[in-house]
Amino acid sequence: MKTTVNKIIKKYKNDRYRLMDILLDIQEELGYIPEDLNQMIADELSISKVELDETISFYHFLTQKPLGEYTVYLNNSVTAGMMFREDVKKTFEEQSGVLFGNVSSDGLIGLFDTSCIGMSDQEPAAIINNVMFTNLTPFRVKEIVADMKEGKPVEEMHKQNFGGGKNSSDLIQAVVKNNIRRKGPVLWDPYEPGEGLRKSITMEPGDVIEEIKNSHLRGRGGAGFPTGLKWEFCNKSREKERYIFCNADEGEPGTFKDRVILTEMPKMVFEGMAIAGYAVGAKSGVVYIRYEYLYLRKYLENTLSELRKAKLLGRNIAGKNGFDFDIRIQYGAGAYICGEESALLESAEGKRGEPRDRPPFPVEKGFKGKPTIINNVETLAKVVKIIKKGSTWFTNLGTQESAGTKLLSISGDCRFPGVYEIEWGHSIYDILEMVGATDVQAVQVGGPSGILINPNQLPRKLGYEDxxxxxxxxxxxxxxxxxxxxxxxFTEFFIEESCGSCSTCRNTPFILKQKLEKILDGHGVVQDIDDLVEWSKNLKFSRCGLGHTAGNPIITSIQNFRHLYEKLVQRDRDYDTGFNLAESVKESCEASNRSTVV
Amino acid sequence: MSKPVLATTSLAGCFGCHMSILDIDERILTLIELVEFNKSPINDIKTFTKQCDIGLIEGGCCNSENVHVLRDFRKHCNILVSLGECAIMGGLPAMRNGILIKECFHEAYLNGPSTTANTGHIIPNDPELPCLLDKVYPCQEIVRIDYYLPGCPPRADLIWETLVSLISGKPAELPYEVIKFD
Incomplete structure (x- = not known):
């Protein structure tokens, strides 16, 4: 074991910045990271053991003990719940004889929950030994567990066909479906790898930035920061060593569009990174991608090799002397917060994914303290098309303030869940028509950190102005x-995914959940509804966006569905803590073997 | 007009807050002039004999008896004040929250270094003893509390100012340093 670990550390040249890769490799090799080797690993990397411990314990998918020959991570996002996840979970437990959160006594099967894995349009879904299983049913689970008991490798457990598009390719072989429902004018505009890059090198780097600025492209990850401006800030730095990061950590429950882009058009994304590299003079790029998409690894690595062969990555690329740019892939290990750009950088440097204090922003001090551009997958893909067809072409699409198109991930109660590329400016009502949704009670826009809107708000339009x-x-x-x-x-999601750094975000969602439970148990009073809103305001003092928005599910649902809460609270009482004396002494009376007379 | 009636108790606390009441020093003579004490450890009256105006609660609730006493206070006091960290947040006793009660019992009565005298390996279960709650609760999670005086213990000046203003009906003058400790 020691030699295996040593070999892996050597492979990464004892570089502490590659700790994530080292840990993931060790885990892939041994199934877990043996705790008694922590000191050795720390010594080899010249970091303290505590630094190593805190990093390992931070990530959901890193483990210090064996989690079964077959480790099942069943997604617990809201859409999974809507598609009968409970039945699937129960069947897993019945068939394997072990409860969730545990490993069977023979060490064969471990069952665990996990936050959204980017399959909201094909739930319930699970990751078993890094292989995706989608559209699970109790019947299917019985087959899977039977296969496990026979010792079948997970790769051979598939009964259904592989998913459409590249999902069926030899390098992916996944049952994941793309569900591309609407091919839009930007991403699906005909594309030859290299055409954007070749055009960009005929321009001055400054003109490339200018073109992106003129296109009014804004970050497609959610925050909507103007892309060209970000590049310009980076370019203004005195530091000459610069990095381009692609943020492929999409962890917002209900989002899966980056998975589709990376499956169908990874070259476009990598080319976008190279263009960014050309614009600001960066020589290396990193794609930080979520662990859940590990099944794309071979395929993405191969795509990079193809681009190198085609001279679109590497040295003197696209025929331009002195233009060197290459990309490596950095996998995460299960943490929603790592989608926040400064937490992403921490993680890419092999540390806990805790957000940094800003300023300085990553464009000033980013990866390894150097200026770094971090753009979303979709943003980078669009860069290629903008360079190819010009900023005016792009601004002619969409609305005045929101140029171009947006790739939507649509899931939940509708006939056609999947991805849709649409121009900005469509109303939610249009979208519901498009996806075949009827009798809609509510739509969650922008994931749990976004807002829950009611039917009166369906005319609202998608775009930065609304x-x-x-x-x-x-x-x-x-x-x-x-x-x-x-x-x-959603509230449980935020509790699970808080990095724990700020006490506001570490505690408030937990307290809010207790209050919600009290209301659902029939002990709520009107004051509790107001308390939920007031107490959520604490969260605004958190360091990052996750903390700021962790109260949004509660705040926006009270704003738009207050009547649902009012129906649940008691009208005849104005104070009720929900405390039950008989219940609360049960545990101690059992432990001391006495009757529970209070 | 009869004097306002004051009651106090210490639940899962250390009596430090009551010590802080005594820390009002010579003003205690004025206090006795101003109020009449009912149920309180200060005069050792064990049960309420009448409806009170103000009840001061030290400590949170760690067992069933605490809950009964607190509910009794709510019933007999028009205004209920949480006095100090334990009453407001659970305080030090709440350190056990999150640990199984069984483990606490085992540590306290069976395995801890001070358990050698317990040769019969008994976990006390006499019906006379109050039952432990599953966790230590702050008072407002059991009954409604009207005012909270922070501190461990709250400063004597804070207690004094609060009592005077509750009795006189005037707003309390509480400078920053009396209620903040950072």
Missing amino acids: LGTGGSLIIFHESRNLIREVVMN
């Missing part, structure tokens, strides 16, 4: 219990 979004839309039918199924799920 509803800016990273593209996640989850639709809820009128039969859904919004508070119990949706708001609760």
Whole structure:
């Protein structure tokens, strides 16, 4: 074991910045990271053991003990719940004889929950030994567990066909479906790899930045920061060593569009990075991609090799002397917060994914303290088309303030969940028509950190002037219990995914959840509704966007669905803590073997 | 007009807050002039004999008896004040929250270094003893609390100012340093 670990560390030249790769490799080799080797690994990397411990314990998918020959991570996002996840979970437990959160006594099967894995349009989904399983049913689970008991490798467990497009290619072989429902004018404009890059090198780097600025392209990850401006800030830095990062950590529940882009048009994304590299004079790029998309690894690595062969990456690329740019892929290990750009950088440097204090922004001090541009997958893909067809072509699409198109990830109660590339400016109502949704009670726009809108707001338009979004839309039918199924799920998500750095974000969602439970248990009073809103305001003092928005599911659902809360609270009482004396002494009476007379 | 009636108690606390009441020093003579004490450890009256105006609660609730006493206070006091960190947040006793009660029992009565005298390996279960709650609760999670006086313990000046203003009906003058400790 020691030699294996040593070999892996050597492979990364004892570089502490590559800790994530080292840990992921060790885990892939041994199934887990043996705790008794922590000191050795730390010594080899010249970091303290505590630094190593805190990094390992931070990530959901890193483990210090074996989690079973077959490790099942069943997604617990809201859409999975809507598609009968409970039945699937129960079947897993019955068939394997072990409860979630545990490993069977023979060490064969481990069952665990995990936050959204980017399959909201094909739930319930699970990752088993890094292989994706989608559209699970109790029947299918029985087959899978039977296969496990026979010792079948996961790669051979597939009964259904592989998914469409590149998902069926030899290098992916996944049952994941693309569900591309609407091919838009930007991403699906005919494309030859290299055409954007070749055009960009005929321009001055400054003109490339100018062109992107003129296109009014804004970050497609959700925050919507003007891309050209970001590049310009980076370019103004005195530091000459610069980095281009592609943020492929899409962890916002209900978002899966970057997965589709990376499956169908990875070359376009990598080319966008190279153009950014040309514009600001960066020589290396890193794609930080979420662990959940590990099944794309071979394919993406191969795509990079193809680009190198085609002289679109590497040295003197696209025939331009002195233009060197290459890309490597950096996998994460399961942490929503790493989609926040400064946390992403920390993680890419092999540390806990805790957001940094800003300023300085990454464009000033980013990866390894050097100026770094971090752009979303979709943003980078669009850069290629803008350079190819010009900024005016782009601004002619969309609306005045929101140029171009947006790739939406649509899931929930509708006939055609999947990805849709649409021009900005469509109303939510248009979208619902497009996806075949009827009797809609609510739509979650922008994932849990976005807002929950009611039917009166369906005329609202997608775009930065009204509803800016990273593209996640989850639709809820009128039969859904919004508070119990949706708001609760989202709040639990934020509790699970807080990095724990700020006490506001570490504690408040937990306290809010207790209050929600109290209301759902029938002990709520009107004051509790107001308390939820007031107490959520604490979260604004958190360091990053996750903290700021962790109260949004509750705040926006109270704003737009207050009547649902009011129906649940007691009218005849104005104070009720929900405390039950008999319940609360049960545990101690059992432990001391006495009757529970209070 | 009869004097306002004051009651106090210490639940899962250390009596430090009551010590802080005594820290008002010579003003205690004025206090006795101003109020009449009912149930309180200060005069050792064990049960309420009448409806009170103000109840001061030190400590949170760690067992069933605390809950009964606190509910009794709510019933008999028009205004209920949480006095100090333990009453407001659970305080030090709440350190056990998150640990299984069984583990606490085992540490306290079976395995801890001070358990050698417990040769019968008994976890106390006499029906006379109050039952432990699953966790230590701050008072407002059991009954409604009207005012909170922070501190461990709250400063004597804070207690004094609050009592005077509750009795006189005037707003309390509480400078920053009396209620903040950072």
